[in-house]
Amino acid sequence: EAQVTQNPRYLITVTGKKLTVTCSQNMNHEYMSWYRQDPGLGLRQIYYSMNVEVTDKGDVPEGYKVSRKEKRNFPLILESPSPNQTSLYFCASSLGPANYEQYFGPGTRLTVT
């Protein structure tokens, strides 16, 4: 089954404790991206990747890192999480840039205390 998977689905952590949210897709998609969703602010792009080893900032990249060492994986790294990074995070992938149909993962709900 074609899908985007994210782990963990739920995470409660403390300020400053490094964490990684994994994202994996099995559709051989070149384009992957991360979004965060907050009440009243909608979905906002954090980072995206056009292909292996090619990443770029989205609208809200501060406090986040990404890597794309393999085509199927696009982990989101929070080196020193802060409470304002409490949010619902979605990974997405598509054949090409954002104007192709995007497949979204199930989401990761992160709480930073």
Add this chain to the structure above:
Amino acid sequence: DAKTTQPPSMDCAEGRAANLPCNHSTISGNEYVYWYRQIHSQGPQYIIHGLKNNETNEMASLIITEDRKSSTLILPHATLRDTAVYYCIVRSFQGAQKLVFGQGTRLTINP
């Protein structure tokens, strides 16, 4: 990318057709109309997209007016599982590498 306007909420009876409008009066010639939906905090789901002609797939139909300034997403036989927030997005293939989700329309299907 053109801005879209959608009603904040709509109701529809189960089994009836749900018609969701979207205004995009500043759309340009190379911009497509996309529809996604999000069911209660799940990942957004692609529904359909079109440029000029009406489009239909297994999920829905998309009707675009001749002047392309508005469109309607039609769910022909709405079920309770269609309760979701529906987003209308206008994009060109040369646009930025992201989807810009507005506030969407919260569609509630009533039994």
